[in-house]
Amino acid sequence: MKVPQLDLKAQYALLREEIEAAILRVLRSQKFILGEEVEGLEREIAAYTGSAHAVACASGTDALLLALMALDVGPGDEVITSPFTFFSTAGCIHRLGAKPVFVDIDPQTFDLNLNELPRRINSRTRAIVPVHLYGRLAPMAEILEMAAHCQVPVVEDAAQALGARSGGCMAGAFGAMGCYSFYPTKNLGGAGDGGLVVTSDARLAERMRRLRAHGSEGAYHHSEVGLNSRLDEIQAAVLRVKLGCLEGWNRARQEHAAAYTRALDGAVRTPAPAPGGSHVYHQYVIRTPDRGGLRRRLAERGVETAVYYPAPLHQQKCFAYLGHRAGDFPEAEAAAREVLALPIYPELTGEARDYVAGVVTEWAAVRAAPARFEHLRI
Ligand SMILES: Cc1ncc(COP(=O)(O)O)c(C=O)c1O
Structure with missing residues (x-):
């Protein structure tokens, strides 16, 4: 059986008429x-x-950039974030001339380690950017409490987590600002690039509206230098069609995730339990020390997988100037070696999902077999 990691054509087939009419x-x-x-x-x-x-x-990416610009983040400032996230979370901090300050992750949840976070906050800290990685809500109550104590604003990187919630509050709506991506593979994906920032602060919203249009206040008058970063009408029209499906799609992802976890617990390290709707499974990510072996076996059986992310940000060449070394953020480094994203998307069939789980459990059983079955090992 062939199982892609994601099948956008299946989603398009269901909404083709509406999307084409919107365009x-x-x-x-x-x-x-x-x-x-x-x-x-x-x-x-x-x-x-x-x-x-x-x-x-x-x-x-621009959503994060606009949010940080609206907070006047610039040279001499520090912004705290995770070393285990998509590049742009830290790239945006760097682009504004500020210093990305990494906090290692909690190995269970991939969120910022709450014991380490307070130690990194100082008088230069201009913002904290937690990432709701893979669609799982970070521990916002704790992060907001620490941030409020130090009077530092929180900008949520909710690129992967639109629709995740806890206690009636949505990912992105906890902090001063929340940033989403509509990259086509996201839970709400456009027909190209797109992004959005939410806030409940009218002044920040107004500033970002200016900043996305070259910092202009009325045509051709510029109070500051901004970006050219607007969402196209075509993208917005497509996204409006899809937004109506998002809740159902996220529920389907949650159901697939629950079934995977039931099947895979004990065979590989499955995602930590996430109460209520606090995880929207943009990715279903397992961990195993022999990721290469499992990945090869899945590929042989027609199952496509992905690694998000194979290298933590403190070890990226472009951040060498920060002076980090291997071992500085051991949990992020271990995650980068072990994580593997299995196929998950709303249209995935139960049959395909169970087939994937079967390949994983069979692989794990052979690996765990005693030495007399050594010849059977992969
Ligand atoms: C965690 C995270 N942050 C930021 C981004 C940036 O979004 P975009 O690709 O739309 O610029 C992404 C998306 O790839 C992401 O996954």
Whole structure:
């Protein structure tokens, strides 16, 4: 059986008519930038996440950049984040001339280690950027409490977690600002790049609206230098169609994840339990010290997998100037060696999922077999 890691064509097949009609609507209007569709999407995501304001932009990366710019992050500042995340979380901090300060992760959840976090906060800290990695909500109550104590704003990197929630509050809506990505593979993915920031602070929202349009206050008058980072009308129209499906899609992901965990517990390290809707399983990530062996076996059996992420950020060449060494963030380094993302998407069939789980459990059983079965080892 062939099981892709993600199958966007299956999703498109279900929504083709609506998506194509939405795109046609924009083409016929000939309004492509910051029109009714973007306004509609901003309104709908603000309502969905329980935020007062939403500011759409060109990518999740730009969403983070705009949020940090709105806080005046710049040279001499430090911003705390995870070394085990997609590159842009730290890339945006660097691009503003500030220093990314890493805090190792909790090995169970991949979130910032709460014991280490307070030790990294100092007078230069301008923001804390927790990442809801793989779609799992970070421990926001604890992070917000520490941040409030030190009067440091929290910008959530919720790129992978739109729809995750706890105690009635959505990922992205806990901190001063929350940033989402609509990259096509995300739980809510566009037909190209896209991003959005939510906030309940009207002043921050207004500043980000200016910053996404070259810092202009009215045409051709610039109070500061911003970006050209607007969401296209076509993207917004597509995303509005898909937004209506997001809750159902996230539930389907949760059901697949629960079934995987039931089947795989004991065979490999499965994701830590996540109460309620606090995990939307953008990725279902297992861990094993022999990731290469398992990955090869899955590939032989037609199952596509992915590694998010094979190298932690403190070991990236571009951050060598930070002076980190191997061993500085041991949990992030171990995760980078061991994590493996199995196929998960709403349209995945139960049969395909059970087939994947079967390949994993069979591989694990052979590996665990006593030495007299050594010849059977992979
Ligand atoms: C955790 C995280 N942060 C930021 C981003 C950046 O989003 P984008 O690719 O839309 O720029 C992504 C998406 O890839 C992500 O997964």
